Amino acid sequence: MRRFRFHDGRIGSAVAVHVTPRSRKDELTGISPDGTLKVRLAAPPVEGSANKALLELLARVLGVRANTLEIIGGEKGRDKIISVVDLDAHTVEEKVRKYIKEHESEE
DSSP states (O other): OOOOOOEEOSSEEEEEEEEEOSOSSOEEEEEOTTSOEEEEOSSOSSTTHHHHHHHHHHHHHHTSOGGGEEEEEOTTSSEEEEEEETOOHHHHHHHHHHHHHHHHTTO
């Protein structure tokens, strides 16, 4: 089983994400061999719209408000680090795995 790149912080955790903008729909598609979460977004990478869509998607998946998430690295690139306030790495991993498993069965 692959390990996520979630890390406990002082008040939350962080996750490495690789984003593919201008996709058909917003979705988490899996985990890279290096533990990075793979995400597809319908929004283009223009004027922060893909970043906003990313935070909204992750907020839905994690069951938190979008303002508890912050892009702390890679704001203008496809590879990003997302800070998750008030959720430890284990909880984030469980929620992401559950989401991916539920959505794999829909396809």
